[in-house]
Amino acid sequence: MSGKLYGVGVGPGAPDLITLRAWRLITGAQVIAYPAPDSGQSFARSIVAGCLRKDQIEIPIVVPMRVERFPAAQVYDEASENIVAHLDAGRDVIVLCEGDPFFYGSFMYVYERLSDKYDCEVVPGVSSIMTGAAVSGIPLAARNDVLTILPGPLPDDELTERINATDALVIMKVGRHLKRIRDLLNELNLLDKAIYLERVSLGEQRTMPLADMTDESAPYFSMITIYKGAEPWIDTAKMNVTNHD
Missing domain, CATH: 3.40.1010.10 (Tetrapyrrole methylase, N-terminal domain)
Incomplete structure (x- = not known):
């Protein structure tokens, strides 16, 4: 056999x-x-x-x-x-x-x-997305929110269209696209809602507001989470994210 x-x-x-x-x-x-x-x-x-x-x-x-x-x-x-x-x-x-x-x-x-x-x-295994939400203390989505997962290498016009159409999102595969994505989110007035996460669950984990991440690029195992939905307590939770550098 x-x-x-x-x-x-x-x-x-x-x-x-x-x-x-x-x-x-x-x-x-x-x-x-x-x-x-x-x-x-x-x-x-x-x-x-x-x-x-x-x-x-x-x-x-x-x-x-x-x-x-x-x-x-x-x-x-x-x-x-x-x-x-x-x-x-x-x-x-x-x-x-x-x-x-x-x-x-x-x-x-x-x-x-x-x-x-x-x-x-x-x-199945534990996803980095679920782990990222856990380590940041910020839920991904609530009630009837639509959660969208986007690959960072997508072109700006497609990222913009999909970001505008959702309530909450995770951008994966940030890597060398970090600066471009950060600039795009700034243009969309979403930089203050974005959280940067790197190597979640590992000893070298970093979690911080994206606005505080000044590097030009990021490791492959990094992501950005954004919540645009109607739950105000999630915005409050964002204020408590500290820079674990």
């Missing part, structure tokens, strides 16, 4: 935010696969390092961390072939994914290639 493929969310970074189900699967697995940069350590692996055993087989899925385009399809084709070899040998394979596998998660590209051929289960 073939092994089973698991896509396991490992949360935003703090090891104690791994779910019990994820922990059980990871500690019992024979084969662990995870995304890894072409230089430096894998963030997903670092989250679960305390769960791993020396006898487990590891499959790094090396994804270049760079701005220019690279053959992503080839990366996931090769990774899937490596995973298939273990599945066909009857070994279950756990594929780690930061945050949640189906929320901007790299696992979905393995799932796309293998889920119609092998038994597959997706194990």
Whole structure:
């Protein structure tokens, strides 16, 4: 019989935010696969390092961390072939994914290639968005508010249209787009409602009003939250956000 493929969310970074189900699967697995940069350590692996055993087989899925385009399809084709070899040998394979596998998660590209051929289960993880709301003490949305999640690389005109159409929003993948996004929010008179969050749940976490963030760029694991809805107590909560620099 073939092994089973698991896509396991490992949360935003703090090891104690791994779910019990994820922990059980990871500690019992024979084969662990995870995304890894072409230089430096894998963030997903670092989250679960305390769960791993020396006898487990590891499959790094090396994804270049760079701005220019690279053959992503080839990366996931090769990774899937490596995973298939273990599945066909009857070994279950756990594929780690930061945050949640189906929320901007790299696992979905393995799932796309293998889920119609092998038994597959997706194990949800704690999202950085939910963690960001928790660490900032500011709710994301209330009552009938519409919450919109936007990728930072979107062009200004599309960001503006979507920002104007929602009550609350989270801008992900801020990175090198930080200054452009901050300038845009200033033009939209929303800078005073924006909260900047970086590396949430980790020791180097930073949380502050976006107006206080003067850097030109930000790490990949950063986001901006904005609330425009009708709940006044959320505005009061914003006033209590301090600069955890």
